[in-house]
Amino acid sequence: MCRASKAFSLIDVMIAVTVIGTGVSATVCAVGQTSQSNVASAELTTAVNLSQQVHEFALSLPHSNPDGSVGKRTSTDPTTFNDICDLNNWNSSKVINSSGAPVEGYGKWQQCVMVYGVDAANPQANLTSPTPMGLKRIVVVIRHNGGVVHTESWFLAATPR
16 A cells, blocks of 8 residues: 655745745845835935025025126135126035035035026027026036036026115
């Protein structure tokens, strides 16, 4: 007579190891991709916040020089800017907050700002330079480790006095 064996055969063990190995491998891949997504998400969140800081700072500046003159900025220090045009072609590896003061702890981040004049009849086209009282487009580009992470733009019109 033949008795049924109560032990696992080599085939049973190999199938079990294959199934468990596939499950573990899929779990490890999922964890790795989730970690990458979290890093990218954190980077984008930081970039949007830095862009919003520039936006708030830009809104605190007058549309044109307070004395009505047209001139270029004399300093790269944002706390000395006296109108929105002073932000044109400004970029700094020292990020700023909404009052224009530098913020520590953002070593590889960069805020870049361009200010364009815009013809109200054709707002898609940028003029070569901003006009003192006309419509302006402000473009903020946030970079991290040399790569662009976020770009934001908005229009700014002079408010009547």
